[in-house]
Amino acid sequence: MKLLRSTMFAVVLVFISIMIVSAADFKVYPGAKVDEKLTKEANDFGAKAAAGSKMAFPKVTIYTTGDTYEKVYSFYKGVGKEYQMPNVSGTKNKLPSGKELKSSFFIFDGAKDLMSSKLYAKIQRPYIGIDMKEGPDLTYIIVSEKK
Secondary structure, eight states: OHHHHHHHHHHHHHHHHHHHHHSOOOOOOTTOEEOHHHHHHHHHHHHHHHTTSSOOOOEEEEEEESSOHHHHHHHHHTTSEEEOOTTOOSOOEEOTTSOEEEEEEEESSOOSSTTTOSEEEEEEESOBOTTSOBOOSOEEEEEEEOO
């Protein structure tokens, strides 16, 4: 009986370990809140773009925080793997308002790039909406999940 319990315990531990290792490790930035309106707009846009297409769009959740881009970037640098877009230099992007657009990508599922990732996020300040208008001066965490 004792051997059976030990064996079952070992099997359960192995199973839990496999689940933890294979599970995506996205964490919401402390204090960030879901922006329901932007999340809905992004998902509605993705659904329309995917209609009649064989291309699947990821489910998007958009979080906002008043914390600086640098503070949010530092948090995700410790949680995910930063992904550098190919052929994109480190130049600064200036918006028509004169503000600098800052953005970075982080992969949370161990994938080698965004195309193969099932869970990644873009950290951006400020947000540029689907209508190409600049959002409020907040830091945005745009999480993309593929099934």
